[in-house]
Amino acid sequence: MNFRKSNIKILISTVLMSCAAFGCLIMAENKIINSSGKKDVIIASKDIKQGTAIDKSSLKKVEYYRECVNSDSVTNMEYMGNKYASENIYKGEVISKKRVLDKNDDLKPFLKENEKEISIPLSKFNNDTFIGTLREGDIVDIVHTSVVNEKAEDEVEAKGLKVIGAVDSQGRFLKEQDKNILAASLVFLGSEEEFIKISKDFYIGYFTIARCSKVKK
Incomplete structure (x- = not known):
C-alpha cells in the first residue's frame, strides 16, 4: 500500500515538474521572440502627400x-x-528616412507637386561675376536671349524664381557669409513648366538674371 502511494507521489511530482519545465520553455521562447524576433517601426496611418508637414497623428507604431x-x-x-514628406507616402507604408526631410535643413528643400530643382552653371549666363554673388534666398527673374538671323530675341523664362543653392567649383554649398567666393552654378526652385522652358533653351543663346526684392513667390 505504502509502495503504491509512493509511486503515485512520484508520478504526480514528475507531472508537475514536466509542466513547470514546459511552462518555462514557453516563457523563454516568447521572451526570445519579443526581444529579438520583432522590432518597433513607424508606419503611415493615412496617405501623406509629397511636400506636406508630417503630423504625428498621421503615424503609428x-x-x-x-x-x-x-x-x-x-x-x-x-x-x-x-519632418516633411519628400515623396508621396501611402497608408500602411513603413516610413523610410530616405523619404522624409527635416524642415530646418535649408540645404535640402523638399519639393511639392509640380515643383522642380533647376540647376544652371554660370557659363550659361552673360553676367558671370554678378551671378556668382547670388546666394540662397535671393529672388530673380531669368531672361533667355537667342540670336536668329543675326538678330537677338529675348524671352522671359521665369519671374520671381527663388535661389535655393549656390555651389562652388568643389561642389560645396555657399552661405551668405561666403562673400569672397563666386558660385560656379546656381540651383533654383521652379515649376515644371519653367523647368521645361529653361531646358529647351539651355544649349541655345544665353541667360540673363535680374535680382528682385525678396518677396515670397
Whole structure:
C-alpha cells in the first residue's frame, strides 16, 4: 500500500515538474521572440502627400519582424519631429528616412507637386561675376536671349524664381557669409513648366538674371 502511494507521489511530482519545465520553455521562447524576433517601426496611418508637414497623428507604431526592417526604416516617433514628406507616402507604408526631410535643413528643400530643382552653371549666363554673388534666398527673374538671323530675341523664362543653392567649383554649398567666393552654378526652385522652358533653351543663346526684392513667390 505504502509502495503504491509512493509511486503515485512520484508520478504526480514528475507531472508537475514536466509542466513547470514546459511552462518555462514557453516563457523563454516568447521572451526570445519579443526581444529579438520583432522590432518597433513607424508606419503611415493615412496617405501623406509629397511636400506636406508630417503630423504625428498621421503615424503609428507597430511591430514588424526584424528581417522586414532595414537601416532606413524609422523606428521611433522622436525622429519624426519637424519632418516633411519628400515623396508621396501611402497608408500602411513603413516610413523610410530616405523619404522624409527635416524642415530646418535649408540645404535640402523638399519639393511639392509640380515643383522642380533647376540647376544652371554660370557659363550659361552673360553676367558671370554678378551671378556668382547670388546666394540662397535671393529672388530673380531669368531672361533667355537667342540670336536668329543675326538678330537677338529675348524671352522671359521665369519671374520671381527663388535661389535655393549656390555651389562652388568643389561642389560645396555657399552661405551668405561666403562673400569672397563666386558660385560656379546656381540651383533654383521652379515649376515644371519653367523647368521645361529653361531646358529647351539651355544649349541655345544665353541667360540673363535680374535680382528682385525678396518677396515670397
